[in-house]
Amino acid sequence: MSGLCGFLAGAGQADQIQAMAGPLSRFDGAPLHMLSSGGSAVAVAAGDGSAHLHQQDGLLIALWGRPELGNSRLDVAQRLAPLWQAQGASACAALGGEFALAILDTAAGELLLAVDRAGSLPLSHASHAQGLVFASSHDAMLAHTGVRGALDPQALYHYLFFHMVPAPGTVHLGWQRLLPGKYLHVRAGRQCKGSYWTLSFQENTRDRFASRRQAFLRTLRLAVESSLGDAADTTGAFLSGGTDSSTIAAIIKQVTGRGARTYSIGFDAPGYDEMDYARLAARHAGSVHHEYYVTADDVLAAIPAMAAIFDQPFGNASAIPAYYCAKMARADGVHRMLGGDGGDELFGGNERYARQALLSRYECLPALLRQSVIEPLLFRDGIRRPSRLGNKARSYIEQASMALPGRLESYNLLQHYGHRTVLEDGFLETIDPGMALACLNSAWWQRPERHLSQINALLALDMRFTLADNDLPKVRKACELAGVEAAFPFLHRSMLAFASSLPPEDKLKGTQLRPFFKRALADILPPAIVRKKKHGFGLPFGLWLQSHAQLRAFAFDNLAQLRRRAIVRPAFIDDLQGRLLHQHPAYHGTMVWILMMLEQWLSAHAQATAFVCGSAAAATETPGVLDPTA
Numbered sequence: 001m002s003g004l005c006g007f008l009a010g011a012g013q014a015d016q017i018q019a020m021a022g023p024l025s026r027f028d029g030a031p032l033h034m035l036s037s038g039g040s041a042v043a044v045a046a047g048d049g050s051a052h053l054h055q056q057d058g059l060l061i062a063l064w065g066r067p068e069l070g071n072s073r074l075d076v077a078q079r080l081a082p083l084w085q086a087q088g089a090s091a092c093a094a095l096g097g098e099f100a101l102a103i104l105d106t107a108a109g110e111l112l113l114a115v116d117r118a119g120s121l122p123l124s125h126a127s128h129a130q131g132l133v134f135a136s137s138h139d140a141m142l143a144h145t146g147v148r149g150a151l152d153p154q155a156l157y158h159y160l161f162f163h164m165v166p167a168p169g170t171v172h173l174g175w176q177r178l179l180p181g182k183y184l185h186v187r188a189g190r191q192c193k194g195s196y197w198t199l200s201f202q203e204n205t206r207d208r209f210a211s212r213r214q215a216f217l218r219t220l221r222l223a224v225e226s227s228l229g230d231a232a233d234t235t236g237a238f239l240s241g242g243t244d245s246s247t248i249a250a251i252i253k254q255v256t257g258r259g260a261r262t263y264s265i266g267f268d269a270p271g272y273d274e275m276d277y278a279r280l281a282a283r284h285a286g287s288v289h290h291e292y293y294v295t296a297d298d299v300l301a302a303i304p305a306m307a308a309i310f311d312q313p314f315g316n317a318s319a320i321p322a323y324y325c326a327k328m329a330r331a332d333g334v335h336r337m338l339g340g341d342g343g344d345e346l347f348g349g350n351e352r353y354a355r356q357a358l359l360s361r362y363e364c365l366p367a368l369l370r371q372s373v374i375e376p377l378l379f380r381d382g383i384r385r386p387s388r389l390g391n392k393a394r395s396y397i398e399q400a401s402m403a404l405p406g407r408l409e410s411y412n413l414l415q416h417y418g419h420r421t422v423l424e425d426g427f428l429e430t431i432d433p434g435m436a437l438a439c440l441n442s443a444w445w446q447r448p449e450r451h452l453s454q455i456n457a458l459l460a461l462d463m464r465f466t467l468a469d470n471d472l473p474k475v476r477k478a479c480e481l482a483g484v485e486a487a488f489p490f491l492h493r494s495m496l497a498f499a500s501s502l503p504p505e506d507k508l509k510g511t512q513l514r515p516f517f518k519r520a521l522a523d524i525l526p527p528a529i530v531r532k533k534k535h536g537f538g539l540p541f542g543l544w545l546q547s548h549a550q551l552r553a554f555a556f557d558n559l560a561q562l563r564r565r566a567i568v569r570p571a572f573i574d575d576l577q578g579r580l581l582h583q584h585p586a587y588h589g590t591m592v593w594i595l596m597m598l599e600q601w602l603s604a605h606a607q608a609t610a611f612v613c614g615s616a617a618a619a620t621e622t623p624g625v626l627d628p629t630a
Contacts, residue, residue, distance in 0.1 A: 002045045004043070004062060004100050004102060004135065005043050005133075006104065006134055007132065007144065008104065009040040020133075021140070023139035024043070030045045031045070031047070033045075036060075037106045038058055050064060054078045054080070057107065059084075059107070064099065067095050067097045067116075092197075096116075098118075098120040100115050101123075110186060111184075111185070112183060117197050117491070119167070119180030119181075119464075119472065122473070128146045128147060129146070137311060150172060152170070154431045154435060157433065158435070158439065160422070163316060164312070164469050165312045165313065183195075201500050204503065205502065205503050209519070209520075212516065219492075220251055223489040223495045224251045224255050224489045226489070231335065234334055235337070236337050237263070237339075239263060239278050241264070241281050243349065243521070244343030246281035246285070247521060248260075250285040250525065251489075253285055258286075260285060260287045262282050263337070264289070265294055265322075267293065269540035269544075277529060278291070294320065296551045298324060306320060308604035309477050310473070310601065314477075315594040316470055317538075319477065326481075326483075329484060337485070338489055340488075342495075344462075344534065345462045348459065348506075354508065357510070360404075378390060378394050405440040405444045406441070413591050445461070542584075546585050576591060
């Protein structure tokens with residue numbers, strides 16, 4: 001496990017940085033680099049090219065990742081020093097690439113923390129009586145003797161709602177995580193948060209297609225070249241057979257002059273295997289292609305390590321196939337894997353964008369027609385034999401009548417069951433169920449003063465919730481567990497700037513997804529891949545629960561352990577394992593996975609001991625805090 005950690009003067013001693021740095025390299029044995037001055041200290045654990053440090057006259061600068069300054073990765077920390085001294089926090093805007101940054105100016109008593117524009121690498125921080133502690137790893141934070149690891153019940157509710165814990169919150173009470181493009185500046189004991197970069201959409205650009213396509217292809221090559229760096233020989237690429245991963249594979253060949261080393265995962269389960277598309281993309285791009293079929297036994301073997309490697313509960317099941325894909329590449333001598341993550345969120349590739357556009361059309365009908373004719377007709381009492389078409393129409397109107405972004409959660413599992421059906425009364429007393437949707441609302445950009453189209457508002461929301469909080473941690477941690485580095489060409493700062501300059505109709509035209517992207521790559525990608533719907537590395541967990549006795553026993557054993565924590569109602573677990581799973585294994589199997597991974601995470605982390613007695617009564621200092629030290 002590589003990463004960054006440290007503390008501001010007064011928050012620790014020299015031995016504290018040693019203790020904090022230990023967890024950073026315990027997984028991959030990455031070399032440690034440490035700096036200290038005036039009671040402040042910082043450490044980076046990283047392999048070649050991912051640790052950047054500079055020390056001069058009480059100024060400590062440390063970057064973890066692959067940052068760029070002036071389109072160069074050479075001496076980034078050293079060249080950043082005069083920018084910091086001249087511009088302060090604004091100096092972050094000069095950085096590109098993937099990075100987590102810490103600047104400790106001991107002479108001025110200042111600290112600056114920042115992460116890159118996409119939030120590719122995490123950085124959390126916590127204050128205590130002596131100062132401020134920060135780290136990319138929660139285990140590193142917990143190694144500091146002044147930091148408490150109390151679990152936040154609200155964060156656990158958010159996990160059950162979103163299947164991850166959204167930033168800026170964390171699973172630990174009082175800790176926070178930096179959002180993409182954000183910084184934390186500590187000066188004279190005061191903390192100031194700000195943005196050095198914000199996604200800025202240009203709604204009215206009208207350049208000709210030919211010029212936009214030329215700029216796009218040029219930017220795409222630049223992004224892939226940057227991600228390859230000087231390690232093209234030991235770099236591979238995920239290949240699902242979708243448009244984004246297929247594009248990366250094709251551009252690698254253009255850049256290097258030889259076929260990419262591509263890696264795909266398949267499943268021997270109806271409706272889940274997309275290997276035919278991956279093979280088509282590999283042939284078309286001339287890739288050196290590798291395949292692996294994940295089995296239920298593979299899933300069973302990987303679950304404990306996968307749950308443990310995450311800093312917080314994480315419920316995206318596709319982390320498992322991503323891990324086996326990266327593991328296959330590592331065995332083939334690959335040290336870095338390029339992923340197509342970000343393409344959907346930049347160019348409009350998610351199916352829900354088209355669905356939301358369709359739902360929003362209802363609002364365009366005259367209010368008199370909606371309220372006086374359509375709705376009374378469809379929702380009148382006494383309908384004897386509801387028709388299938390009528391049911392669909394009613395469902396459409398019910399969803400269309402909800403406001404965004406809340407209606408994005410129309411099919412949310414926890415909302416479908418009802419939180420009072422799923423969760424214990426005692427646990428519900430410690431949380432506010434409305435905070436989950438409040439998280440979405442706080443990040444929703446489509447407000448009158450912004451004059452922003454619906455598609456761009458959805459893209460901005462997904463850049464934060466779908467990408468930074470879900471997809472990027474999934475791929476990064478899966479790769480970390482496999483011993484390889486992850487890189488994301490679509491998230492290069494030039495690509496972010498280009499995509500945000502496209503007019504809304506280039507991302508969604510009617511209900512047609514990513515029209516510009518597909519047209520621009522029509523002579524690079526196979527037609528069948530341009531036309532196909534998004535799928536990815538979905539996991540047939542629900543189906544395997546029915547057919548694989550050992551996996552089912554493992555999952556149900558974890559749910560039995562979870563019963564004792566006074567979070568989930570035993571009656572709901574009984575209903576889930578019996579009636580619900582029998583009715584629809586794929587749908588309800590998702591909740592089995594979510595609960596199983598919560599129990600796995602709690603069991604794998606020391607702070608989970610607070611739940612063993614199934615009561616929040618052991619919490620100290622703050623109501624609703626589950627404290628393992630009590």
